[in-house]
Amino acid sequence: MPSPAPSSSPVDPVEEPTTPLVDPAAPTPGEPDVPPVAGRRRRRLLLTFGLLTVVVLAADQVTKAWALSALEPGTRTPVLGDLFGLQLIRNSGAALSMANGMTWVLTLVACVVVVVVIRASRRLGSAGWALAFGLLLGGALGNLVDRFWREPGFARGHVVDFLAYGNWFIGNVADIAIVAAAGLVMILALRGVSLDGTRQHDEPAPGGETDEAASRDVAVDQDAPVAGAEESRG
Template sequence: MPTTSDDRPVAPSASPRRRRLLILLFSITVVVLVLDQLSKVWALDNLESGVRRVLVGDLLGLQLVFNSGAALSIATGMTWLLTIVAVAVIVFIVRASRRIGSRGWAVALGLLLGGALGNLMDRLFREPGFGRGHVVDFIAYWNVFVGNVADIAIVVAAVMIVFLAATGVHIDGSREGRDGRGEGEAIQGATDADDADPAPEGTPDASERNA
């Protein structure tokens, strides 16, 4: 580790790769958030509440709905709790992003963060009041579910996270090895061994001591 003139250690700065991945993560977050909010403005201006506009038969349509709960109207009326959960998820993602080392995880977390922020904005600033706002949904799937762009981003992120976890890809970019350890751990162990001080000349090695 680098040191200052008075021999105090200096924390290494983020690697160029990690900086690029952070830029990717937060760029995706901004894109998802902007698309979500703009699409909700369009829906409010062009759709009538409760009236379905057919796009692809019963499969897909547009229908303006104000949702006080989560997906599929779960936890209806518990908006404050959902707001707190959303804030906790956002804090977790931001903290986890400091260890980012995988492009796949950067994309997944960017989608998840953008989606969480999109719906949180509704809960914070829409009617009926701060922290209790109803989420604007307008994409109707069959006669089962009405969602929005933020929901799409969250679902895609969830699928990516499950895939990355199933294939052994860690958020720091390491992968599970055959022996159960992450490749990153194995590499670090080899690096530590290479960096170890060599034995002084004249010191017998293990084979000579056991002879």
């Protein structure tokens, strides 16, 4: 008598643990969701800001070194008659030969300006502000180098000025950069351009969108019934 065949019971397959796929480009928790294009633009603005700072600082120090070697202190060399000339002086005051005798205070103020500009530069989103900050930081550092390393002593050094504007004041390249930065900041403020590149009229609407985006949505909503009617007739 044949023996019965052994019964085979179904064996449940062993499920292997699966590892969820992670998108390498996805932002990690806690990091801001910054598009790659915005990140590249921010890096370009920071590069512009840094390069302009270095150029202004180098131009200021090179021209001061030339003035110290080529000009006689107190002797004016006319360039455009009485309107503009070259005259070497040592300035213990602020830019444009103002606030003489306040060297320590001005050194502290310049240090504060440098720290504030560097910290604020992390929010740069506008080419105009990158130019303004580069001019401002380069000019501030140019005069700050004189404060720290020139006579009569550390943090009390006199700034080298040699660009004589009529009988009004005598300045240097750093002063030109600072004044240009101030003018550019005023223009940006009048145009409503914020540090991050946004404009004042780009404020979000009550629904969280800008006015322009909200108007586009209203136009789409108004066109939708017309499109539906045309499809029903077809």
